[in-house]
Amino acid sequence: MSGAREEVLxxxxxxxxxxxxxxxxxxxxxxxxxxxxxxxLDVLTDRLEDYKAQVLRCGPxxxxxxxxxxxxxxxGSGWTPASVVVTPGVPEGWRPDGVSEDDARPAVRLADFxxxxxxxxxxxxxxxxxxxxxxxxxxxxxxxxLPDCLVCVVEAGEVVGGVPEALARLDPTAxxxxxxxxxxTSDIELDRVEGVHGPRTLVVVLVA
Amino acid sequence: MxxxxxxxxxxxxxxxxxxxGTTFLGLPTAPRGVGHLRGERPFPDAARDxxxxxxxxxxxxxxxxxxxxxxxxxxxxxxDWEALRQAxxxxxxxTMARLDEHLVELERRVGExxxxxxxxxDAAEANEIVTRLVQATGxxxxxxxxxxxxxxxxxxxxxxxxxxxxxxxxxxxxxVQLGDDAPSHILVPAIHKNRAEIRxxxxxxxxxxxxxxxxxxxxxxxxxxxHLRERFLRAKVAISxxxxxxxxxxxxxxxxxxxxxxxxxxxxxxxxxxxxxxxxxxxWRDLEVFLQLLPRSSTGERMNPYTSMWxxxxxxxxxxxxxxxxxxxxxxxxxxxxxxxxxxxxxxxxACLNVCPVYERAGGHAYGSVYPGPIGAVLSPQLxxxxxxxxxxxxxxxCGACYDACPVAIDIPSILVHLRAEHVEAQEKTTPEGAAxxxxxxxxxxxxxxxxxxxAATLGRFLARGKPTLPAVLPPPASKWTRSRDLPAPxxxxxxQQWAREHRR
Amino acid sequence: MRVALFATCLVDTVAPQVAMATARLLxxxxxxxxxxxxxxxxxxxxxxxxxxxEAVPIVANHVRAFAGAEVVVSPSGSCVASIHHQQATVARRxxxxxxxxxxxxxxxxxxELSQFLVDVLGVTDVxxxxxxxxxxxxxCHSLRLLRVGDRPLTLLRAVRGLxxxxxxxxxxxxxxxxxxxxxxADTSTAMLTDKMANVLSTHAEVCxxxxxxxxMHIGGGLSRLRSGTRTVHLxxxxxxTEQSAHPTTPTDAVSPHQATRPAVPA
Numbered sequence: 001m002s003g004a005r006e007e008v009l010x011x012x013x014x015x016x017x018x019x020x021x022x023x024x025x026x027x028x029x030x031x032x033x034x035x036x037x038x039x040x041l042d043v044l045t046d047r048l049e050d051y052k053a054q055v056l057r058c059g060p061x062x063x064x065x066x067x068x069x070x071x072x073x074x075x076g077s078g079w080t081p082a083s084v085v086v087t088p089g090v091p092e093g094w095r096p097d098g099v100s101e102d103d104a105r106p107a108v109r110l111a112d113f114x115x116x117x118x119x120x121x122x123x124x125x126x127x128x129x130x131x132x133x134x135x136x137x138x139x140x141x142x143x144x145x146l147p148d149c150l151v152c153v154v155e156a157g158e159v160v161g162g163v164p165e166a167l168a169r170l171d172p173t174a175x176x177x178x179x180x181x182x183x184x185t186s187d188i189e190l191d192r193v194e195g196v197h198g199p200r201t202l203v204v205v206l207v208a
Numbered sequence: 209m210x211x212x213x214x215x216x217x218x219x220x221x222x223x224x225x226x227x228x229g230t231t232f233l234g235l236p237t238a239p240r241g242v243g244h245l246r247g248e249r250p251f252p253d254a255a256r257d258x259x260x261x262x263x264x265x266x267x268x269x270x271x272x273x274x275x276x277x278x279x280x281x282x283x284x285x286x287x288d289w290e291a292l293r294q295a296x297x298x299x300x301x302x303t304m305a306r307l308d309e310h311l312v313e314l315e316r317r318v319g320e321x322x323x324x325x326x327x328x329x330d331a332a333e334a335n336e337i338v339t340r341l342v343q344a345t346g347x348x349x350x351x352x353x354x355x356x357x358x359x360x361x362x363x364x365x366x367x368x369x370x371x372x373x374x375x376x377x378x379x380x381x382x383x384v385q386l387g388d389d390a391p392s393h394i395l396v397p398a399i400h401k402n403r404a405e406i407r408x409x410x411x412x413x414x415x416x417x418x419x420x421x422x423x424x425x426x427x428x429x430x431x432x433x434x435h436l437r438e439r440f441l442r443a444k445v446a447i448s449x450x451x452x453x454x455x456x457x458x459x460x461x462x463x464x465x466x467x468x469x470x471x472x473x474x475x476x477x478x479x480x481x482x483x484x485x486x487x488x489x490x491x492w493r494d495l496e497v498f499l500q501l502l503p504r505s506s507t508g509e510r511m512n513p514y515t516s517m518w519x520x521x522x523x524x525x526x527x528x529x530x531x532x533x534x535x536x537x538x539x540x541x542x543x544x545x546x547x548x549x550x551x552x553x554x555x556x557x558x559a560c561l562n563v564c565p566v567y568e569r570a571g572g573h574a575y576g577s578v579y580p581g582p583i584g585a586v587l588s589p590q591l592x593x594x595x596x597x598x599x600x601x602x603x604x605x606x607c608g609a610c611y612d613a614c615p616v617a618i619d620i621p622s623i624l625v626h627l628r629a630e631h632v633e634a635q636e637k638t639t640p641e642g643a644a645x646x647x648x649x650x651x652x653x654x655x656x657x658x659x660x661x662x663x664a665a666t667l668g669r670f671l672a673r674g675k676p677t678l679p680a681v682l683p684p685p686a687s688k689w690t691r692s693r694d695l696p697a698p699x700x701x702x703x704x705q706q707w708a709r710e711h712r713r
Numbered sequence: 714m715r716v717a718l719f720a721t722c723l724v725d726t727v728a729p730q731v732a733m734a735t736a737r738l739l740x741x742x743x744x745x746x747x748x749x750x751x752x753x754x755x756x757x758x759x760x761x762x763x764x765x766x767e768a769v770p771i772v773a774n775h776v777r778a779f780a781g782a783e784v785v786v787s788p789s790g791s792c793v794a795s796i797h798h799q800q801a802t803v804a805r806r807x808x809x810x811x812x813x814x815x816x817x818x819x820x821x822x823x824x825e826l827s828q829f830l831v832d833v834l835g836v837t838d839v840x841x842x843x844x845x846x847x848x849x850x851x852x853c854h855s856l857r858l859l860r861v862g863d864r865p866l867t868l869l870r871a872v873r874g875l876x877x878x879x880x881x882x883x884x885x886x887x888x889x890x891x892x893x894x895x896x897x898a899d900t901s902t903a904m905l906t907d908k909m910a911n912v913l914s915t916h917a918e919v920c921x922x923x924x925x926x927x928x929m930h931i932g933g934g935l936s937r938l939r940s941g942t943r944t945v946h947l948x949x950x951x952x953x954t955e956q957s958a959h960p961t962t963p964t965d966a967v968s969p970h971q972a973t974r975p976a977v978p979a
Contacts, residue, residue, distance in 0.1 A: 004327040005315075008485065011235050011540035012308040015549075022305035025298040028291040029497070047510060104524075107475055108441045127503075127511035140525040141474040141516075145467065164496040172457040172492040173321065175522045178499075178515035183467040186507045187380035187396050188403055188425040190271040190278075196379060196429045197436065198467025198514060256899045265903075565886045569903040603897060605890025605904070606761060608857035625799075628763030645764045652722065652753040653770035655778070662726050677936060688895035692902040693933030696727060703720045703729035707736070707748045 033161020047128025051181030074149035089136025107142035115149035150199040238538035247576015250599035255570035278508025300553035317458025321520020331361035354378035355449025377468035392572025446472035479527035501615035505557035538591035560610035582610035601627035672697030717782035722754035734952035751778035757795035790855025844874030848917040889930035
């Protein structure tokens with residue numbers, strides 16, 4: 001298909017002609033957010049809840065208990081540890097007893113779990129967005145996709161104000177997933193309802 | 209399962225007919241006989257049917273009103289929206305000016321990360337490439353993420369002809385596919401269906417559906433989840449479009465809501481992405497603009513539930529084989545038009561559709577192309593050559609709401625007017641309208657002739673026989689007006705006449 | 714100030730009372746009004762229908778007619794928008810660089826009526842009297858191309874006796890759109906139907922706007938419905954005074970009680 005490649009490129013050169021004017025890009029928009037962490041956490045909480053995620057806040061010493069509470073909230077209190085998978089990089093201290101760690105099993109087998117616990121790479125306050133980057137802490141993409149309940153642990157230092165700050169922290173070549181609330185659709189009468197193919201429940205544990 | 213019958217090729221090729229037109233620079237437009245860029249009927253005729261459908265108008269009115277409010281609210285809370293908009297516009301202009309260089313860079317980066325890039329001159333070539341790639345996997349079915357590019361080229365029909373079943377997985381796209389219907393909106397292809405109609409389609413076409421299914425949107429979404437779950441888990445091949453591609457890194461992005469995109473982009477062994485050549489941005493940082501502009505403009509959300517970004521192949525995570533098909537199909541012809549090329553800046557948010565008073569009444573099918581609404585009215589005629597979609601540039605009252613809503617500030621009204629002129633200037637014979645406008649122009653540029661013409665017009669008052677309005681039954685073309693509107697009887701004297709008389713010294 | 718009045722082809726020919734009201738209003742505010750007899754059209758209809766080459770001599774005529782004008786005022790958002798956004802462009806495209814430059818210079822001294830009153834003259838109360846229930850439709854080109862904003866509303870609020878009622882869905886297009894109204898008559902009528910329903914829901918006696926073209930469309934529909942609600946141009950309302958309420962001669966075109974003849978007597 002190199003014929004097509006050369007032809008398309010030649011068409012572009014013909015279309016553009018010799019005089020190509022590329023404007024300067026004005027970047028007059030906000031690229032930083034100077035608000036203190038505490039207010040960013042409040043904004044993040046507000047935006048997550050607005051899109052029907054649940055938020056539980058805790059101190060650094062209470063993460064495991066709060067993750068357990070998050071699983072209670074997502075699965076009901078009768079959940080069994082065997083139905084929960086955690087990403088390999090989730091610290092031991094965050095894991096409720098007895099949960100499984102993601103291993104090299106085929107991705108589709110992850111559908112057997114009811115819930116997943118992951119960390120995040122960065123969280124965006126203004127849009128209520130969690131970004132997972134395929135690192136050990138956030139896991140491969142399937143693990144945060146197939147189980148119906150997703151618990152994400154966010155540490156205060158991972159929270160930024162807006163989109164520009166978040167992208168600056170990320171490695172573009174990593175497999176990235178930006179998550180803003182549970183799976184949802186606006187396809188019926190352009191009204192948003194939560195819960196389609198991705199996790200129908202999103203619980204965020206905010207550690208500060 | 210096929211797509212709608214009315215969408216099959218509206219303009220079959222006559223023997224010996226050219227496959228496509230060319231622009232003045234010799235750049236080919238999208239070929240006839242493949243894909244869905246041309247309607248069967250002129251817009252006014254197609255719109256007439258839609259206008260008679262009260263249910264359709266109610267559905268569209270309800271949906272567009274809902275989304276307009278949501279968009280206005282989330283755009284209103286961004287203090288630097290206009291700055292983002294201007295940055296988006298400049299980024300797109302700058303990208304187009306170096307499009308060839310950016311594409312070559314993208315190709316190199318994707319290749320370095322284990323992906324394979326293919327180039328397609330037109331729809332037919334893209335369909336051939338994708339079909340061959342699917343056949344090479346041995347699979348006879350694919351799951352699809354909603355993609356305008358693959359709609360445009362008629363990929364599903366091409367795959368079907370090769371014995372490959374394509375499962376649409378976006379909810380609205382699924383509704384359209386199951387209902388044997390055609391998409392009518394860029395973002396929400398089933399916007400013309402209401403919840404009751406969707407329930408009926410699901411009950412009729414989903415084999416294992418709960419017979420007690422209600423029309424509650426949440427229940428309908430659950431039905432789609434159950435219907436597609438097993439297909440996702442068994443799929444070997446996925447086909448997607450792309451919202452963005454980053455030239456400097458080779459990164460592709462798909463923006464979605466439901467998680468069907470993530471399923472397709474994550475679980476199958478092979479991923480094939482079909483992308484128009486205009487969809488790229490030069491640098492990673494550029495996404496910081498578009499990831500703010502797009503969700504707020506399209507679904508009226510601060511951020512859509514899921515955005516997936518991937519660069520080539522990641523060992524142990526997601527598809528291990530990745531193909532990117534770069535599609536021209538008339539885009540370079542659009543690029544050749546200095547006024548019209550701005551249409552290539554479109555990020556497919558559909559904000560212009562949602563605010564358009566013409567779209568709201570006529571609906572998407574009236575445009576005859578997969579790209580409806582104001583952006584469709586400027587994009588489709590340019591992709592096909594304006595004579596193949598000659599009625600679309602006139603399908604606008606030029607109210608300008610689309611320009612105000614566009615997150616990358618595409619001046620759609622000006623392009624519409626430009627394309628009208630391109631159409632007029634393409635006529636080889638003088639049309640009655642052309643003769644009338646030429647005569648009127650002569651009068652309007654010679655004051656003495658103009659005053660004579662005005663005096664002739666005031667004679668029309670005698671038709672009114674002393675009444676304040678002219679008769680409702682006037683011959684064509686005046687009948688087009690008087691069918692629904694009275695015309696005031698012309699005055700005895702024009703203003704300039706009266707003024708001259710009063711001020712004669 | 715010496716103000717050149719551009720009536721526009723439509724107003725001049727079929728709604729002369731609008732231009733007369735504009736002239737009377739400006740004179741009442743103490744300005745001299747001149748009406749260049751060479752004027753015809755801004756060229757918008759030609760440009761918007763695709764006849765941009767044919768529009769060039771029309772633009773040339775317009776530029777010629779107003780060459781000596783210090784300032785030009787027109788009772789039309791749409792035509793002023795065309796003068797600002799289209800004239801120079803079509804001239805330049807046709808290679809008429811000098812004409813384009815002249816058109817640009819003329820555009821800089823050309824104002825839509827409400828912008829001229831508020832921005833140039835600094836007047837918001839023009840001393841008008843108009844004892845009617847009125848709703849205001851912001852026409853698309855005055856709203857989105859000229860950005861007249863709430864200037865017309867500010868002017869209307871200062872009119873004595875006038876009860877201003879908000880028009881629901883005000884910013885939706887009425888469906889006129891020049892030749893759109895006949896080329897896509899059915900869609901145009903559907904848009905008009907919704908606009909009329911909103912106008913009638915206000916129970917206003919009068920629907921006003923800054924463009925005679927849109928008013929001809931809306932008024933033509935209201936007349937066909939025999940609704941009793943009529944359309945009156947903003948200039949006519951602003952020109953009305955208590956004196957003109959009791960006109961001494963019937964040729965005094967502007968009367969607050971019957972500014973335009975309703976198509977069907979209410």
